[in-house]
Amino acid sequence: MEHATPPAAAAAGVTATVDLSPAAANLGGAQLLPCVIRQNAAAPVSDYFKPRSTGVEVEGVKVEEAFFRGRKLQGATLALPDGYRGYVLEKKSGEKDTQNSDGEFSSFVSRAEFQSITYWNHDVTPSAEDSIPRCFHWLTVANAMHKPVTAEELSNISALQNQDN
Amino acid sequence: MAAAAPEWATKEPCLMGIDEAGRGPVLGPMVYGCMYCARSYNNTLATLKFADSKTLKEEQREELFESLKVNSCIGWEVDVICPKDLSAKMLKKSKVNLNEISHNSAMGLVRKVLDMGVLLAEVYIDTVGDPEKYRIKLAEKFPGIKFVVAKKADSLYPVVSGASIVAKVTRDRALRNWVFDETALNMHMKTGSGYPGDPDTKQWLEDHKHPVFGFPTLVRFSWGTCTPFFKDAVEVTWETDELDEDATNSGTAKRQVKLSSLGFTGFKRKTEEIESSGKGRCKFFQARKLELVRKF
Incomplete structure (x- = not known):
């Protein structure tokens, strides 16, 4: 079992454990719809939700098409970057922990895994300007921010500063 | 051609x-x-x-x-x-x-x-x-x-x-010659006339309704005939509809639809938290609708 305690969350006094060990079903891709379906249960997605390629490509984004509840959705598939994996987590209930001010202890267990996300827009052609693909920018930024600085980089910076002076 | x-x-x-x-x-x-x-x-x-x-x-x-x-x-x-x-x-x-x-x-x-x-x-x-x-x-x-x-x-x-x-x-x-897009079991084409007064049509709609997906795409979802069948179905709330309401209520369509306000994270927050979240975050996060979730 792996325990992940993000530093930010720990600072705020919240602890969560995520158990990624169960051999989860591999979904391949996850679908992100522009709506909330107020049900928490399995559904026969592959029997009813039938995405197809439109053959249209807008600025490198391959547009897909699907229908849900009578609405036409246009979507695009984003592969998760190298080093990242997607999980469908289920919250385990009933466990108490005194660390949390609300007396609630969050514990999750993985139920499925995915390597890509297809996000769907209603009425709008997907583009690189959509917020979902732009969210991935954070991964690059986070990486740059948290990556340890090497001695070489440090000496390069000081060399540059010396030049400026 | x-x-x-x-x-x-x-x-x-x-x-x-x-x-x-x-x-x-x-x-x-x-x-x-x-x-x-x-x-x-x-x-x-x-x-x-x-x-x-x-x-x-x-x-x-x-x-x-x-x-x-x-x-x-x-x-x-x-x-x-x-x-x-x-x-x-x-x-x-x-x-x-x-x-x-x-x-x-x-x-x-x-x-x-x-x-x-x-x-x-x-x-x-x-x-x-x-x-x-x-x-x-x-x-x-x-x-x-x-x-x-x-x-x-x-x-x-x-x-x-x-x-x-x-x-x-x-x-x-x-x-x-209709070929269903859907691959659900037990679908049939005894549709009747397609008018609400037709018992065959009523039966067909009853046979093919699904709580999550509604109906196969043979059905015109925008028809009033479907409305009574959606009463028992799972409620679906669309982002585009929410934005419309926001635009009419507050004169701006720019407000983000938050997963929490849609009851998605399953964690009820205090009103002041909902109102203040997003505020004060730098533009990078706002533009990408990235919110720091502390409780989940």
């Missing part, structure tokens, strides 16, 4: 009738059909017994359709609008109503026939909405063609009766 018109149609002024089938039913495609012939052929046409398709039996319509297909003095075209396109257009953010879809389909047929090179002089068409307004719309779009827009045009003009047979037979065949 328009086919070429028959030679007579490019030399002699022609009459054309346009009619629709399947405008009202809750399921299946809506079909617009047209039939045209040389003006000089109109009297002969009147003897071919193309009565209004609704007064004919299915076998009679099939027979008449086959006979007009082999009649070298007659030309015809169809526009099949599948139910998922009807639903999608009527449920768009900027909704397209059925009259507009119908008008566009009819005008599309006129355009198609003109592009084939047919010398259209007069077009007869069953009305959708106000006949005079519709006539003006058509006349402005296609100057030089005489449009006759009338109620029950299908029983008044033989070319329209012919067009109604073309449309009706095409729709019936489309339903007979």
Whole structure:
């Protein structure tokens, strides 16, 4: 079992454990719809939700098409970057922990895994300007921010500063 | 890739009738059909017994359709609008109503026939909405063609009766040969007429409803007939609808729809937290709708 305690969350006094060990079903891709379906249960997605390629490509984004509840959705598939994996987590209930001010202890267990996300827009052609693909920018930024600085980089910076002076 | 018109149609002024089938039913495609012939052929046409398709039996319509297909003095075209396109257009953010879809389909047929090179002089068409307004719309779009827009045009003009047979037979065949997109088990095509009063249609809707997906895409989701079936279904809230409400309530559509306000994270927050979240975060996060979730 792996325990992940993000530093930010720990600072705020919240602890969560995520158990990624169960051999989860591999979904391949996850679908992100522009709506909330107020049900928490399995559904026969592959029997009813039938995405197809439109053959249209807008600025490198391959547009897909699907229908849900009578609405036409246009979507695009984003592969998760190298080093990242997607999980469908289920919250385990009933466990108490005194660390949390609300007396609630969050514990999750993985139920499925995915390597890509297809996000769907209603009425709008997907583009690189959509917020979902732009969210991935954070991964690059986070990486740059948290990556340890090497001695070489440090000496390069000081060399540059010396030049400026 | 328009086919070429028959030679007579490019030399002699022609009459054309346009009619629709399947405008009202809750399921299946809506079909617009047209039939045209040389003006000089109109009297002969009147003897071919193309009565209004609704007064004919299915076998009679099939027979008449086959006979007009082999009649070298007659030309015809169809526009099949599948139910998922009807639903999608009527449920768009900027909704397209059925009259507009119908008008566009009819005008599309006129355009198609003109592009084939047919010398259209007069077009007869069953009305959708106000006949005079519709006539003006058509006349402005296609100057030089005489449009006759009338109620029950299908029983008044033989070319329209012919067009109604073309449309009706095409729709019936489309339903007979319907291949479901869906792969759910136990689906069938005993749909009845598609009108809410038809017990077969009611039973079909009952048999094919699904709490999450609603219905197969054979159904026109935008029809009032579906509404009672959605009462028991799982509630679905659309981001685009939420944005609309926001725009009317607060005069801005820019507010983010938060998963928490949609009850997604399953963690109820205090009102002040909902109102303040997002504020003070740098633009990078705001633009990407990235929110720091501390409790989940």
